[in-house]
Amino acid sequence: MAEHPAYPVGLRLTGRRVVVLGGGQVAQRRLPALIAAGADIRLVSPEATPSVEAMADAGEITWERRPYAEGDLADAWYALIATNDTEANTAASAEGERHHVWCVRSDDADLATAWTPATGHSEGVTVAVLTTDARHRDPRHTAAIRDAVVEGLRDGTLVAPHRRTRTPGVALVGGGPGDPDLITVRGRRLLAEADVVIADRLGPRDLLAELPPHVEVIDAAKIPYGRFMAQEAINNALIEHAEQGKAVVRLKGGDPFVFGRGMEEARALAEAGIACTVVPGISSSISVPGAAGIPVTHRGVAHEFTVVSGHVAPDDARSLVDWPSLAKLTGTLVILMGVDKIGRIAETLVAHGRSPGTPVALVQEGTTAAQRRVDATLSTVAEVVVAEEVRPPAVIVVGEVVAVGPHGTV
Template identity: 40%
Template sequence: MTGKVFLVGSGPGGTGLLTQRAAEIIDAAEVIFYDQLPGEEILSSLPKKAEKIDCGKFGGRHILEQHEIEAQMVDRAKKGKNIVRLKGGDPFLFGRGGEEIETLRAAGIEVEMVPGVTSALAVPASVGIPVTHRKYASQVTILTGHEDPTKPEPALDWKLLAQGRGTIVILMGVANLKNIARALIANGKSGETPVAIIERGLRRDRRVTTGPLTTIGDIAAQAGVKPPAVIVIGDVVWLYDPRQPDLIPYEGA
């Protein structure tokens, strides 16, 4: 009998924003494929009875390549195992969930999606930055920061992004931050546009770094900003007040 694969979004960190459905599925799992993004609180609570397979990615070093993860999920599902593919945030927002579903369906494996709270919205909200606001932004665009703005044919339209009046939220963009800022400014974005970088989601060591678009790359480098981090660009960042308490508590709080 063939098993089933659950693509589970763990949310932005900690068990507080893990959905009830996700918790139920994780507790019943026989095999869990995980990376580091769900955070220590969730990873330390994974059921002891389950086989746990680390497929994390650290600065370009992959414990398992994507095709290896997919092949191992197919193999275990064909052995009748119920499998959780545990991802940070939501599996369908830059989480490669779409690719994995294609592979699993092609192999005749049953799949269920368990959506998660995306860090693109929850992490800015946690420190008091709304991604939309009637006064500042009526639209929000979410990008992957893996796109290199300097390559000959970028998939992103930097001119359109620079001239838009809404909020830009970038995931996985720390390494390319300077290039992203240059591309936006070169295409018409004001260098004075405020930027906030929120590191480590809802973890206890969460940190916010702010500055204008023109110098945010240097500010981040001097501060030692490291992934995982959510980058917010736009006038909504003016609403961030470091003197105010966080609006969503740290994990475990």
């Protein structure tokens, strides 16, 4: 057998009997993929790990709590032999050979009739890497190749263009707080496949430099508005390019639906009959404080956190925030887009009961190389913002969690 390479093939196991002998760590790793393949799985083992037992309790597999016995493989299409009993493994392999059942053996791959490849998944594609020559088997090498291919597909560094006609559509992609490494793998992949990218200034700008030359990058802040409102012009640009059959990505900072006006764009696309995919992003309301060493919740300090927009002042008739109620909360308050209004916000919070000594942190350009943190209290924050020349974008955190951290006082 070692003189000839293995023949790679994909098994369609839906509804077909698969026998797994042994309920240890090998079974625990392999069972999820067999379950996902829709196999009719029978586990034969006196014992099982808690995770494998949970699969049986959930009805995902049938567990017979006993050792292997002759005849267990008679009606199987495929078998995973993974017990710690060499004699049982050998007997099961022999039975599989007699019944023409492909058998994987965890204890001795050279005696197996089938090998399990190193597999990974990316957007409907399974990548399987298999050493075809038994004389040069190196599981770590095949796993490393698998990881490199899957990671490249996921982060967009390995681009495999779709050859079939694509349905025109737009992806609303949350780019995260600023660090290009914090975009989701799906967002990065869609960005790599885009024909047109309409980007906010707060999106991860460094990713735009990685796009191929043919990709049209449009700065949303520079779209000619004419008689339209800015958002309406952006909506129209999304629709126009999508109707031309192009793959369009609307790259936004943070998450599209956290003060990102993503739903306005999704509604406009729906009205125009354009397919829309929403890719959530890491919100700056949580990630930026974390990057600055501030947890928005902490045991014994804060059991809640509230995220509000500070783009209009508390005394502005347009404000939808109940600032008096927020002042009565004891948890963490995270304020976005509030640098120029923080003085009036602090006054309102104190006027309605929040202590003037409540810690405040302002994190400017969070998660980027330009990140900096400025600390104050509600009573001093208005002066500190001016003295330290804090500029947007900055996330403001109000609460005792500001003092929590490696060098904190709580």
